[in-house]
Amino acid sequence: MSPSAGGLVVFLLSVQVIQSQDGWRVNYLKTDVCALKGSTVYISCDITHPPGIDPSDIKDRFWFTKEKDGEPVDLGTDSEYSGRVTYVCYSDSCYLTITDVRESDSAEYKLTFMTNKPGEKYTGSPGVTLSVTDSGLQVQVRRSDSTWLELTCHSSCVLSDHPEYDWFKNEENIKTGSSLLVSxxxxxxxxxxxxGSWDNGSPAVYGPQRPSVSVSPSAVMLEGDSVTLTCSTDANPAANYTWYKEHEDSPRASGQNFTITDFTAEHSGNYYCEAQNEMGRSNSTLLRIPSSGKGGCTWSTTKDIVIFVLLLIIIIVLAVPYIKRRMFPERPEQRPENGTQIPLTNAGHQEE
Known part of the structure; x- marks a missing residue:
């Protein structure tokens, strides 16, 4: 690749130039690189030589992050990078590729090289700082129109290349691209x-499932009581909640909990909540809140109880004789046809 081709890299943010006293310099095309854990990183540089020096005089070029006994350690021989590092070097440029990057790969990467001239060695310093994060990806939702939503992959880490993304619907791969349109x-x-990365899948985004609603306390409400309605659903991004009373267009409250502190008969009726996020909305079933009237123990209530008890006692007193006669009927007395009473004990032993 020629120097002009390297200049076409659109993610170039800054150029670090290392100038030596005798005219050698290293141009890093990007000095700060941020990458997601598990992704692939590309680091590149151009080498400028003094006039009259042929690029073929450059030899033994390699990248390093560590030194041993004052000498740079070739990254290709470092066991921590085994199988993950590739060099591609031309006469006046050099490229480093690191696959499956890890958080431990966060370091400063430098290119060093020697020339055909004995003892002549150069290092491009300062080098390129790589920061690896495991913060992962997030799906951003933007409304395209009333029918469609545009989903884009986003990370707080500015990636060093033009990444491509695999898109999944219910965990099934459906498309590769920078964005996705959904209804x-x-x-x-x-x-x-x-x-190409297996560790950076974003959390799934989806509209609210049908919300569930509950009321506390669950008993019949009395006037003056406090009652709380609760709505919950599964959604990502998190849903916002709005409360409605049946047959009313204006909302009664917003938030997951709706509390009525001084309940009256006018508050009784059917309620439902609407859960909504960027992906869509969903309504709960109706929740009926009945009312049994005034609460508390008043004089009117006490008087009614006393009257009820007295009536119950009177009914019992009047009913007892009737019940007794029904359960224990009396035996009738026997009388002769002429009206003379004959003792029952002698009825069967009269003389002829």
Whole structure:
């Protein structure tokens, strides 16, 4: 690759030039690189030589992060990078590729080289600082129009190349690209992953599932009581909640919990909550809040109880004789036809 080709790298943020006293210099095309754990990193530089020096005079070029006994250690021989490092060097440029980067790879990377001239050795310093993060990817949701949503993969780490992403719907790979269009209101789960990386899948985004609602306390409400309605659902991003009373267009409250501190008969009725996030919205079933009237123990309530008890006692007193007669009927007395009473004990022993 020629120097002009290297200058086409669009992620170039700054150029670090290392100038030696005799005209050698190293131009790092980017001095700060941020990468996601598990991704692939590319670091590159150009070498400028003094006039009259042929590039073929450069030899033994390699990248390093560590030194041993004052001498740089070739990254290709470091066991921590075994199988993950590749060099591609031309006459006046050099490229380093690190695959499956780890947090331990965060370091300063430098290029060093020697020339055909005995004892002539140069190191491009300061080098390129690599920062590896495991913060992972996030799916950002943007409304394209009333029907479609645009999903894009985002990371707080500015990647050093033009990454491609694999998109998943309900964990099934459906597309490769920088973004994804989905229909608004879908409850399917969408996630993205950096292509070629297995450790950077984003959390899935999806619209609210049907919310569940509950009321506390669960008993019939009395006037003056305090009652709390609670709504919950599974959604990512987290859902916002709005409370409605049936047949009313204006919301009664917002938030996951809706508390009525001084309950009256007017508060009774059917309520539902609406859960909404960037992906869509969903309504709960109706929650009925009944009312039994006034609460507390008043004089009117006490008087009614006393009257009820007295009536119950009177009914019992009147009913007892009737019940007794029904359960224990009296035996009737026997009388002769002429009206003379004959003792029962002598009825069967009269003289002829």
């Amino acid at each position: 608004s209101g879908s409850t399917d789960r969408y996630s993205c992953d950096l292509r």
